[in-house]
Amino acid sequence: SRVAVLISGRGSNMASLLEAAARPDYPAEIALVVSNRPDAGGLKRAAQAGVPTAVVDHKGKGSRQVFEEELDARLREAGIEIVCLAGFMRLLTPWFVNRWNDRLINIHPALLPSFKGLDTHARALAEGCRIHGATVHFVRAEMDAGPIIVQGAIPVLDGDDEAALAARVLAVEHRIYPQALALVASGRVRVDGMRVFLDGEVS
Numbered sequence: 595s596r597v598a599v600l601i602s603g604r605g606s607n608m609a610s611l612l613e614a615a616a617r618p619d620y621p622a623e624i625a626l627v628v629s630n631r632p633d634a635g636g637l638k639r640a641a642q643a644g645v646p647t648a649v650v651d652h653k654g655k656g657s658r659q660v661f662e663e664e665l666d667a668r669l670r671e672a673g674i675e676i677v678c679l680a681g682f683m684r685l686l687t688p689w690f691v692n693r694w695n696d697r698l699i700n701i702h703p704a705l706l707p708s709f710k711g712l713d714t715h716a717r718a719l720a721e722g723c724r725i726h727g728a729t730v731h732f733v734r735a736e737m738d739a740g741p742i743i744v745q746g747a748i749p750v751l752d753g754d755d756e757a758a759l760a761a762r763v764l765a766v767e768h769r770i771y772p773q774a775l776a777l778v779a780s781g782r783v784r785v786d787g788m789r790v791f792l793d794g795e796v797s
């Protein structure tokens with residue numbers, strides 16, 4: 595499957611997807627990296643890896659709809675079949691989400707449905723969680739609320755501060771996102787309401 599990765603920042607998850615997709619037996623190719631911000635560090639990483647990049651700047655666009663129509667056009671002209679949000683900090687409207695229904699996935703740095711939204715590591719620490727982690731899910735109109743594909747969990751350690759916890763969760767993200775994309779790209783995922791059924795095990 596031809597995959598686009600949408601970023602807004604450094605793109606470390608994009609980089610781990612690129613690394614995984616470089617393996618000959620991986621069921622997807624990262625065919626395009628798109629950022630809504632021209633200064634996103636991930637654009638350079640993608641270009642260095644020889645991956646086509648594009649910027650669809652949300653600034654100056656009349657509306658979310660105009661931004662999303664341009665984004666959608668770029669994806670379709672590149673023959674994209676699956677879209678991975680990776681540190682993409684724009685909310686997508688139901689129009690875009692529905693057009694890419696069950697072909698649009700996101701990574702969230704928490705064990706959904708806990709800690710939707712921002713500052714997840716600080717919140718997990720503040721709540722005294724013993725377990726924290728990351729989630730790859732299908733995107734739905736409601737933020738951070740779609741059917742879950744893969745999760746990865748780690749213990750919260752007594753000495754953890756936000757930075758230490760964030761670093762350990764990021765390592766989980768870099769492991770589970772390639773796994774989740776491979777499952778979706780190889781057609782081994784069936785969505786039934788909020789449930790996702792996997793044919794075959796997570797490698």
Ligand code: GRF
Binds near residue numbers: 680703
């Ligand atoms: C990551 O924590 C990811 O979970 C969140 O954005 C952060 C930045 O990710 N969505 P990346 O390094 O830009 O991939």
